Amino acid sequence: MRSRKALTVIVLLVAAAAAAAVIGPRVAPKLRYYVGILKAMPGEQLRQSAVLANLQAEHAKQSSELAAIQAAQSEQTAEIRDEILDLQDRLSDLKTDTAGAASANSVQGSAAQLGEWAFLNDIDVYQKAGLLEVYGGTLTQKRTGPIGVTSAVLTTNARKSWLAWSPDYTPAINARQIELELDGDTIRAGTLTVGLILDDYSFTGWSLRLGPDMPVDPALKPADVPSDLAEAVAKAGTLKQLRGAGSRRYVATLPRSLKAALAGGSGRSVKSWVVILDGAGPGELAIRRLALTASDAAASGAAASTISGKVVGGSATAGKRIELVLEDNQTRSTELGLDGSFAFSDVPTRLAASLRYRFEDQDYYASLGRWFRPLAGAMVVDVPVRPEFDNPGRKEPNAAETDIKSEFDTDDQKNLTVFRYAKHRRTVWPGGPGYPREFAGRAFANNFGHLDRDRAIDNRDRCLRIGAVGGSTFVALQVKATEKFNVVLESELGRRLGRCVEVISAGRDNGDLAANYRAIRDYIMKFSPDVVLIEQMSGLATQMDARILKSTLGWSYEHNVLDDFYFDAKGALTFRPWDPSWALDAVAPTNEPLIKGLGIFDSFSIPYADFAPEAKASFDLFAAVARKLKSDYPNTRFVLASGHDQAVCHGSNSCDGKFAMPDGRTVRVGTAQLLENFARLCEQASIDCVQPPVPPAEQRLTYQHDAHYSVRGHQWLARHFADQLAAMLSRPALGSGK
Numbered sequence: 001m002r003s004r005k006a007l008t009v010i011v012l013l014v015a016a017a018a019a020a021a022v023i024g025p026r027v028a029p030k031l032r033y034y035v036g037i038l039k040a041m042p043g044e045q046l047r048q049s050a051v052l053a054n055l056q057a058e059h060a061k062q063s064s065e066l067a068a069i070q071a072a073q074s075e076q077t078a079e080i081r082d083e084i085l086d087l088q089d090r091l092s093d094l095k096t097d098t099a100g101a102a103s104a105n106s107v108q109g110s111a112a113q114l115g116e117w118a119f120l121n122d123i124d125v126y127q128k129a130g131l132l133e134v135y136g137g138t139l140t141q142k143r144t145g146p147i148g149v150t151s152a153v154l155t156t157n158a159r160k161s162w163l164a165w166s167p168d169y170t171p172a173i174n175a176r177q178i179e180l181e182l183d184g185d186t187i188r189a190g191t192l193t194v195g196l197i198l199d200d201y202s203f204t205g206w207s208l209r210l211g212p213d214m215p216v217d218p219a220l221k222p223a224d225v226p227s228d229l230a231e232a233v234a235k236a237g238t239l240k241q242l243r244g245a246g247s248r249r250y251v252a253t254l255p256r257s258l259k260a261a262l263a264g265g266s267g268r269s270v271k272s273w274v275v276i277l278d279g280a281g282p283g284e285l286a287i288r289r290l291a292l293t294a295s296d297a298a299a300s301g302a303a304a305s306t307i308s309g310k311v312v313g314g315s316a317t318a319g320k321r322i323e324l325v326l327e328d329n330q331t332r333s334t335e336l337g338l339d340g341s342f343a344f345s346d347v348p349t350r351l352a353a354s355l356r357y358r359f360e361d362q363d364y365y366a367s368l369g370r371w372f373r374p375l376a377g378a379m380v381v382d383v384p385v386r387p388e389f390d391n392p393g394r395k396e397p398n399a400a401e402t403d404i405k406s407e408f409d410t411d412d413q414k415n416l417t418v419f420r421y422a423k424h425r426r427t428v429w430p431g432g433p434g435y436p437r438e439f440a441g442r443a444f445a446n447n448f449g450h451l452d453r454d455r456a457i458d459n460r461d462r463c464l465r466i467g468a469v470g471g472s473t474f475v476a477l478q479v480k481a482t483e484k485f486n487v488v489l490e491s492e493l494g495r496r497l498g499r500c501v502e503v504i505s506a507g508r509d510n511g512d513l514a515a516n517y518r519a520i521r522d523y524i525m526k527f528s529p530d531v532v533l534i535e536q537m538s539g540l541a542t543q544m545d546a547r548i549l550k551s552t553l554g555w556s557y558e559h560n561v562l563d564d565f566y567f568d569a570k571g572a573l574t575f576r577p578w579d580p581s582w583a584l585d586a587v588a589p590t591n592e593p594l595i596k597g598l599g600i601f602d603s604f605s606i607p608y609a610d611f612a613p614e615a616k617a618s619f620d621l622f623a624a625v626a627r628k629l630k631s632d633y634p635n636t637r638f639v640l641a642s643g644h645d646q647a648v649c650h651g652s653n654s655c656d657g658k659f660a661m662p663d664g665r666t667v668r669v670g671t672a673q674l675l676e677n678f679a680r681l682c683e684q685a686s687i688d689c690v691q692p693p694v695p696p697a698e699q700r701l702t703y704q705h706d707a708h709y710s711v712r713g714h715q716w717l718a719r720h721f722a723d724q725l726a727a728m729l730s731r732p733a734l735g736s737g738k
Contacts, residue, residue: 136223146494172264190280316340420449470535
């Protein structure tokens with residue numbers, strides 16, 4: 001269009017010039033006037049186009065500003081609406097509280113109610129009582145000491161990430177609001193939802209817009225969240241909003257129905273706390289605190305606490321003592337009253353605390369968990385004593401409940417290597433048939449596929465790091481991560497040493513040292529551990545010799561279901577991966593003894609000098625593999641860790657005894673002798689040993705019909721490991737030459 005106009009102007013100019021030449025000087029001035037106008041037209045059009053463009057840009061700018069103002073007004077209107085609704089709830093609550101002040105059934109705080117119950121606070125969440133689950137992310141904590149943390153960090157790897165905690169107990173609480181405090185470096189994207197699922201699967205939740213959603217990343221896979229969590233939240237519909245209450249702090253008033261459910265008189269309980277981050281992956285959600293509280297003011301830890309309560313459950317005995325242990329390893333105790341009551345005064349609120357009542361050789365903790373934060377002023381907390389699994393009808397396990405998904409890592413050549421469970425997935429193992437069920441058997445696999453808390457390779461907080469590998473007793477399908485020996489050991493050793501400790505657990509069924517070699521090399525060593533515990537027991541020792549393995553399990557050593565080591569023709573220690581076709585060479589076990597009259601599993605429980613050659617070969621191979629690990633990883637301290645033989649010997653009457661050798665001599669036989677042999681093996685391998693003593697006969701540490709450690713057994717193991725490791729770490733490593 002513009003070129004056509006220019007052409008027209010040129011034509012007119014040419015015509016005008018021609019006319020001027022023809023018409024002559026009489027009309028030349030007028031023509032020159034029109035010619036000037038025509039010459040100026042293109043410049044004027046360009047100027048007007050520029051003015052129009054400026055007007056359009058200004059209009060767009062004003063439209064954008066108007067849209068922003070409208071959006072801000074809309075957001076402000078929503079905030080005002082939410083605040084009005086919140087004020088209405090609070091006024092309604094105030095009316096209800098005032099009207100019911102004289103009523104015995106009023107939902108007012110009482111001396112038996114807590115003023116706060118926290119899911120996430122400055123106490124390690126794995127030291128609380130319950131099952132923790134993570135979907136679409138990894139949970140770590142910023143550690144400040146043996147028990148203390150500053151925040152929980154959910155590193156998301158899905159569009160929608162979930163964190164759920166199913167507490168073992170719901171304490172009676174005078175809760176008026178939910179309180180959320182975020183860390184300063186938390187992500188500012190997506191929508192955060194927090195709330196509680198009650199035992200009737202109703203969900204009460206609140207949301208908070210952290211910022212605009214992040215762009216959709218097609219590489220992020222959706223999290224596989226169990227239906228009991230996802231459906232309960234989905235049914236809740238529109239959620240109320242959290243309101244700001246200071247720097248990175250948000251609160252919301254609880255509905256009266258939830259307050260009544262939590263007050264302790266309704267028989268209701270919390271099935272799960274839930275945290276959901278939607279539209280913010282990948283990123284880090286850092287939460288300092290998520291709690292139900294009675295006060296609208298931020299908590300203060302300046303004053304001391306008076307902790308009182310009762311041991312409940314019918315097992316309290318007047319005169320028996322209950323302990324209060326603090327994070328700095330201070331310990332106090334007091335006698336129970338006739339009604340099972342106790343009290344501790346002047347408890348500092350700056351230190352994590354642990355209440356412990358010992359009954360039948362098991363520690364029972366406060367309903368809040370093994371460790372909790374003392375509240376300023378009066379704090380009432382009970383210590384429940386109840387069976388690990390209540391089964392008065394002695395029903396057998398329901399095999400249909402079994403839900404275990406396992407898999408293997410693969411190396412660069414796609415060979416199967418480290419055994420693990422499906423990552424971030426529940427495992428359910430109710431036990432085998434034929435006997436009454438003794439445990440819940442509900443656990444959760446971490447971000448690496450091991451039954452353990454989530455782990456991070458980076459040692460951000462400079463904690464002491466200990467790896468722990470072993471067989472099914474270390475795997476522990478029977479208990480939750482919070483009950484397992486390694487997590488108990490983290491707190492017990494940590495308070496003895498005055499620093500944070502991580503005990504990273506891995507292993508597999510039949511996990512002898514050779515079978516776990518790749519778990520150590522390819523998993524545990526990624527964490528640069530200071531110490532590695534290697535479980536050893538007589539049953540695992542039978543797997544490190546070809547003849548004994550075939551006799552006890554029917555497996556071929558050359559075509560093994562497990563990784564193994566052997567000495568080649570030149571005597572060199574050689575690693576051999578497991579054979580996927582192992583079943584072709586498997587036969588029925590015979591349990592043929594190595595020494596006449598001596599059970600094959602007792603082959604390691606007589607004096608070492610009387611060992612059969614195969615038993616000595618097993619020890620020699622263990623020592624050679626241990627020395628290889630020491631050579632490959634000189635900065636790590638490798639430690640033989642026994643325990644299971646001690647835990648079960650009373651049940652099999654094999655703790656200590658005599659055996660008549662075929663040559664007529666009488667020698668010592670039993671677990672006591674086995675422990676001496678293990679100590680000798682540690683010297684042979686130039687590694688340290690931790691070996692709990694044989695327990696009293698009445699102290700049952702495994703289940704009655706299942707040979708794995710019970711909760712009591714895991715506590716026993718952790719307690720003795722903590723004592724012996726604390727002493728061991730104060731002296732040079734065996735064979736270090738220092």
